[in-house]
Amino acid sequence: MDLTEQPTFEFDVFSKACPSRGTLEHVTGRWGALTLGALYEGSFRFNELRRRVDGVSEKMLSQTLHALERDGLVHREAQPTNPPRVDYELTPLGREVAERLLSLIHFVQGRMDDVLGARERYDTARGGR
Amino acid sequence: MDLTEQPTFEFDVFSKACPSRGTLEHVTGRWGALTLGALYEGSFRFNELRRRVDGVSEKMLSQTLHALERDGLVHREAQPTNPPRVDYELTPLGREVAERLLSLIHFVQGRMDDVLGARERYDTARGGR
Numbered sequence: 001m002d003l004t005e006q007p008t009f010e011f012d013v014f015s016k017a018c019p020s021r022g023t024l025e026h027v028t029g030r031w032g033a034l035t036l037g038a039l040y041e042g043s044f045r046f047n048e049l050r051r052r053v054d055g056v057s058e059k060m061l062s063q064t065l066h067a068l069e070r071d072g073l074v075h076r077e078a079q080p081t082n083p084p085r086v087d088y089e090l091t092p093l094g095r096e097v098a099e100r101l102l103s104l105i106h107f108v109q110g111r112m113d114d115v116l117g118a119r120e121r122y123d124t125a126r127g128g129r
Numbered sequence: 130m131d132l133t134e135q136p137t138f139e140f141d142v143f144s145k146a147c148p149s150r151g152t153l154e155h156v157t158g159r160w161g162a163l164t165l166g167a168l169y170e171g172s173f174r175f176n177e178l179r180r181r182v183d184g185v186s187e188k189m190l191s192q193t194l195h196a197l198e199r200d201g202l203v204h205r206e207a208q209p210t211n212p213p214r215v216d217y218e219l220t221p222l223g224r225e226v227a228e229r230l231l232s233l234i235h236f237v238q239g240r241m242d243d244v245l246g247a248r249e250r251y252d253t254a255r256g257g258r
Binding site: 025115 | 139140141142143144145148149152153154156157158159162163166167181182183184198199200201202222225226229230232233234236237238239240241243244245246247248250251252
């Protein structure tokens with residue numbers, strides 16, 4: 001055994017104990033992906049973001065933003081005004097993550113005709129749902 | 130109103146009623162992303178895939194594969210052998226989706242040191258968790 005050789009730890013989402021799996025889930029989770037995608041358009045106040053991410057509850061958006069802020073992907077900026085104004089925006093790292101997510105989102109949106117066709121064939125082959 | 134103008138329907142994941150949101154969730158869901166990522170490596174039998182996607186239950190993997198097959202992203206090939214042998218592989222569309230997902234996964238894995246550093250700063254600023 002060569003003790004001069006440092007073991008290099010590789011993060012691996014396929015391993016359930018790896019912390020990268022949790023981050024992947026924050027990023028790709030039901031609301032995480034849409035929140036990052038929305039924030040790529042610019043900074044948002046909480047209620048603006050809630051309207052943009054159609055269907056998210058106040059509680060879920062709040063949890064989602066906390067997880068993304070803790071992972072260093074979203075920056076929360078509180079202005080010392082009265083009433084206080086809080087803006088959310090992507091960090092540089094969050095921006096890089098959002099770019100990759102949007103590439104996936106745009107691809108899926110652009111191929112929905114194929115997806116819906118596949119669903120129809122699948123359901124027909126199984127005698128409808 | 131100009132009736133010659135055809136409304137073009139744009140799929141939009143930000144709209145909660147759009148079917149693209151469901152597909153995005155199949156693709157990015159907790160097990161969907163890992164299943165597509167694993168299948169990018171080649172075809173797998175069910176139990177092989179279960180080992181590769183560490184932590185997934187038989188039930189969740191089965192549900193995940195059905196949703197991805199119905200969306201036209203995964204192909205299920207049953208061989209007429211005894212015992213029957215079933216292989217799962219990506220369709221060409223599934224391959225394109227998996228490429229985009231893996232780009233995101235590899236990026237996240239590669240930046241986990243930044244993420245873990247951000248978490249530490251976040252928790253310290255809030256007096257630990």
